[in-house]
Amino acid sequence: MTALRYDHFSISNYKHIAMTTHLKPLKIFSTLAVRNVLKTITPELENVTGRAIEFDYGATMQLSERIRAGSRGDIILAVASSIDELASEGILRPSSRVDLVSSDVAMAVKKGATAPDISSVEALTATLLATPSIVMSKQGASGLYFAGLIKRLGVEREVLAKATVLAEGLTGEPVARGEAVLAVQQMSELMQVAGIDIFAKLPPAAQQSTIFSLGVFKDSTEDEAIEKIIALMRTPAVIEVIRSQGLDPI
Numbered sequence: 001m002t003a004l005r006y007d008h009f010s011i012s013n014y015k016h017i018a019m020t021t022h023l024k025p026l027k028i029f030s031t032l033a034v035r036n037v038l039k040t041i042t043p044e045l046e047n048v049t050g051r052a053i054e055f056d057y058g059a060t061m062q063l064s065e066r067i068r069a070g071s072r073g074d075i076i077l078a079v080a081s082s083i084d085e086l087a088s089e090g091i092l093r094p095s096s097r098v099d100l101v102s103s104d105v106a107m108a109v110k111k112g113a114t115a116p117d118i119s120s121v122e123a124l125t126a127t128l129l130a131t132p133s134i135v136m137s138k139q140g141a142s143g144l145y146f147a148g149l150i151k152r153l154g155v156e157r158e159v160l161a162k163a164t165v166l167a168e169g170l171t172g173e174p175v176a177r178g179e180a181v182l183a184v185q186q187m188s189e190l191m192q193v194a195g196i197d198i199f200a201k202l203p204p205a206a207q208q209s210t211i212f213s214l215g216v217f218k219d220s221t222e223d224e225a226i227e228k229i230i231a232l233m234r235t236p237a238v239i240e241v242i243r244s245q246g247l248d249p250i
Contacts, residue, residue, distance in 0.1 A: 025052040026051045026053050026073075026075075027053075027073030028056070028075050028077065029055075029057075029078070030055055031140075032170065033188045033210075033247070034077055034188065034247065035057050036191065036245045037245050037247065038055060040245075044232060044237075044238075048228045049228050051225060059138075059143075061140070064078070067091060072217055073220075074220040075215065075216055075220070075226055076092070077213070078215070080099060080211040080213040090218065091218060096214075096215050098213060099212075100233055102210065102211050103188050103210050103246070103248070105185070105207060106185070106198050106202070106246075107201075108199065109197055111176070111195050111197050115197065118199075120203050121153070121205045127182075129158055131162075133162050133163075133179075133180040134183075135163070135175060135182070136184050136185070137165070137166050139167065143165070143166075143185070149208075170185065170189055170190070171189070172195075172196045186210065187246035187247075190246075209248075
């Protein structure tokens with residue numbers, strides 16, 4: 001990379017504008033968990049591939065549904081297990097999965113609000129019972145995990161009775177607007193919302209780290225560009241961006 005500066009990810013000797021005028025864009029499906037990373041590095045993605053990039057963001061299950069219904073692209077960044085499923089169905093190339101990052105589930109309150117105690121499973125359970133309103137996702141990796149967690153903790157009925165379950169989007173947004181007290185989602189997704197305080201990750205005994213991976217569509221003809229994207233994701237500058245967004249590089 002040439003003259004890359006992390007403070008605003010600027011690149012000198014920009015050539016990608018001229019290079020992308022006569023080539024079709026690369027299409028990337030991506031989970032919301034890595035959206036801020038991709039937004040930050042889009043100029044460099046376009047620079048190394050010589051292409052404009054077209055993104056389609058959503059929860060992993062939503063993306064999988066659209067893809068099974070016929071939507072296609074070049075690559076997808078999503079939960080590792082979903083990459084494997086789409087590959088087994090003949091939509092993605094077999095053995096094309098590349099693990100990129102892992103993410104933990106965290107909680108947030110409205111900015112300036114008192115943070116509850118979730119330092120242990122017992123404290124988390126007490127907080128879930130005492131908190132008057134909670135926002136969770138329905139189809140994202142964190143929402144699916146959290147739904148199973150509250151069942152294991154024996155508080156499913158109580159939590160769901162006061163929970164707002166978002167079909168899509170960021171759980172921190174209703175909390176930032178004062179519509180709910182507690183948001184639960186991937187750390188990297190909570191970090192995309194202004195007006196909230198991310199006060200803690202789930203305690204280790206209740207935590208699940210989710211792996212997000214890259215998969216290649218079977219019919220993509222962009223092998224060279226995809227290899228350049230994978231290589232870019234391993235560079236120190238991009239790893240720094242990944243960590244700054246609450247994710248752990250793999």
